[in-house]
Amino acid sequence: MDLAFSKEEMAFRDEVRAFFRDNVPPATRQKMIESRHLTKDEMVTWWRILNKKGWGVSHWPKEYGGTGWTSVQHYIFNEELQAHPAPAPLPTTSPATSGHEVVPAARRRPPATAPEPERCR
Secondary structure, eight states: OOOOHHHHHHHOOOOHHHHHHHHHOOHHHHHHHHOOOHHHHHHHHHHHHHHHHTTTTSSSSSGGGGGOOOOOOOHHHHHHHHHTOOOOOOOOOOOSSSSSSSOOGGGGOOOOSSSOOGGGO
């Protein structure tokens, strides 16, 4: 069994590394290194950065505003999240796993790709 990443997966790893390197605010990164708690404003700022990239709800299916990543891409993302370090995305329940009826597209609200913390209590 070959457990090496494919060329596409390695390119994805490079993209994730560059994103974390270039976009995690320095004060946030320092607090993460020191295992200090982040303020609400620091978390909201980071979530907005992730949302702008389209990675705010990475575990959601693409049709609901998620990334549609493979399991390997999720693994790479989480591995790099810990390595840099960076805060985790906003924890939300996926429409596919929430236990609620899936609403037909005609009745559905637009994808919640930019959840505000105030909405997610």
